[in-house]
Amino acid sequence: MPTDHETHDYDVVIIGAGGAGLRAAIESLAKGARTALVCKSLLGKAHTVMAEGGVAAAMGNVWQEDNWQVHFRDTMRGGKMLNNWRMAQLHAQESPDRVYELEDWGALFDRTPDGRILQRDFGGHRYARLAHVGDRTGLELIRTLQHRAVSLGVDVYMECKIVKLVRGADGAVNGAVGFWRQNGQFVTFSAKAVVLATGGIGKTWKFTSNSWESTGDGHALALWAGADMIDMECVQFHPTGMVWPPSARGLLVTEGVRGDGGVLKNLDGERFMFKYISPYFAAETADTIEEGDKWYTNKSDYRRPPELLPRDEVARAINSEVKAGRGSPHGGVFLDIASRRSAEEIRRRLPSMYHQFKQLADVDITTDAMEVGPTCHYAMGGVRVEADTAATTVPGLFAAGEVAGGMHGANRLGGNSLSDLLVFGRRAGAGAADYALGLGKGSPLDEGAVGAVTNHALSFLRAEGESPYDVHEDLQETMQNLVGIIRTGSELLRALEELATLDDRAAKVAAKGGRSFNPGWHMALDLESMLACARCTTLGAIERRESRGGHTREDYPKPDPELEKVNMVARVRDDEISVTSEAKPVMPAELRQLFEEAT
């Protein structure tokens, strides 16, 4: 059948070229699959580039006592036990090899005095565990993977937005439809397997550390293709985003500041975190300033300071301090490393933080405290996957990285994202390639379905209608105010009503201008993804009547042991998104023992 759009044919098509997508591509190529990498931005600009602090891997270079069991335990406890145990296990076991592999490909991590990879302290990690490059680890990771993938000859399709996945008669995903941002022309990819590696959903909130790309495209593509999503209510608000100037609000301030000795103070100069040590972490947290300070150099005899509690705990504490009127002038709290470490050390360990505050806020972090507050940072929830292969519940569809759910439970530990990308990017690449190569001949794309997608996309290019930017702004306000860091039943129900109105408005927006590099048009299409994710998050938040990790309900302030055993599963049936609670995989006894021994 003749088509009016460009077509490509591959064994494996990977959507998203951050850490997970690049690592998947490398593995898929290594398996001999014809592999394409499709990304919404230029290659090397994905959100991974913004990761700062490091990649968590129990290599034991700084503390020999560290091993995968300790990392596994930290990850599960940090995730408030909602994690998929098998993912957390694979992640803890395989991340050291994934880090060493980056070194084989040219990465230059900071070194220990004896020439091995140096590891730094981070929240929730019992030992110094994060391999890092100053505070620009994500850049090192993405560039290393990018060079590797390019040298292997991967076909990269840049600045291409995928609008919909296509399924064959047997229900399996067999391709994708998208368009070139440059000229607005459509393109289809036939694929025996598709890997989603599209990252997060942060652009749905007003104050966010996420870039324009984080519009939940992969989450929505999976949902619309019939896949299950889990625990979308679990959204991480990173405790330390910039709060001033207004235009920089939300920009990330690495947890490495606290890992390297920085402390949080309120308006009275008090190290307030000591007041917020939850019983869950009391046994492993210092209760005096003296003990906390000694921990940096002696982890055997002392416990870590509460500034290094997991992110959900710290974000809630900051929120409470600000609410109680003890915040900083611009509505955050103070993060002070200037009085704790030498200027030379700060500039060496945290060069991009130094740069960022100097240039954007006129603050010299070697002499003055930073003002910080919570910012939307990471989606723990996502597409339900099979741990070993990264296969979703739809045949032919795989997912890895932030778009996949389960690995981080209800709260992700810092540093566990970069390792997640590497471990499960590799597994998704292998899983997809094995599946594709075992499939034999692919099935032809349903041209009728493709035509429906292109017609729908073009329908937004009209003269009359609301601006997509306005709808986006209102969506961000709604999610920030009603589905933010602290939630309550009545507000969540109101959010649902507002989302219904926003759905209607989004369907009628007008993207003025033509098809060539038209950001208004792209926004109209991104809005559909964001609204689908917002609905999953809100429905999940309504159903999860407890507080756990990144999901905090004012009306249900405690965790419910019964809800630890279930995932909130969102799926589309009869064109409606619905959420039900379903039992999650049960941890085997030998792993459960790790928790009983240690507590």
Place this chain on the structure above:
Amino acid sequence: MAANGHSGGGPAHAVGSEIVMKLWRGDESGGGFEEYRIPAQEGEVVLDVVHRIQATQAPDLAVRWNCKAGKCGSCSAEINGHPRLMCMTRMSTLPPGEITVSPMRAFPVMRDLVTDVSYNFEVAKQIPAFTPPLKPAEGYRMAQVDIDRGQEFHKCIECFLCQNVCHVIRDHEENKPRYAGPRFFVRLAELEMHPLDTLDRRAYISERMGIGLCNITKCCTEVCPEEIHITDNAIIPLKERVVDSRYDPIAWLGRKIRGRPVPTSAAEAARHTGAAATEARGNRSGAAPAEAASAGGSGDAADA
């Protein structure tokens, strides 16, 4: 840079004042500046103003951006004629009066502020990849002092501002097929100075990457937002290596053959690469003391 030249009085473009911004609008067939007026807000960078114009007055205004924190290198443009990242240029640092924002000049315009930078990705594909020696059983060891220089080069965010100002290609499109540009000299330098890399790219750098065309005007160094010393630390050492008095294609081929036999065992491979590294590093002129140490360092690692 002149962008910081404003002095006296209150900050320009302060809250309450009106910003007059002229944005280049058009495509490959041509275009020109269009004027937009918008009230100033507190603490903004140029990209914020461009975004507000896009959201309220020019919904189809094409502009690339990602991180808005100076980490991804997407929003390169020429602000009042000076190549900068829009996300790291605060409005208060610009002189009073109208502000112009135009696309990078060295690359073909796609639309508005977006240019076709595919040339860079084509060059990237040609770079001979990192080639480490066979890995010793206990893993690689590298001293921090030996990787400091490489880490400086790894800071590159690929904003391509250095490419944009390099007059070899900015004013001479015809040079592009035979010239890699400063970004890729940084990339090549990082490979050449990597303590573990075993490949000799000197002939390639001179013959295919056209390093001889650079006449070290340092324009690239001046615009680098990561403050990489592109000229002094990357380009000049590369040029020195290429014209090394000991550089001779026949001798190089000989070293290549003698220095890299097919390893028959891990131990033998480690011995060979250790020796090769020492020889190669030692022979290059302009090698910093740190590199001399690195040769010893990798040799130790291989022998251990």
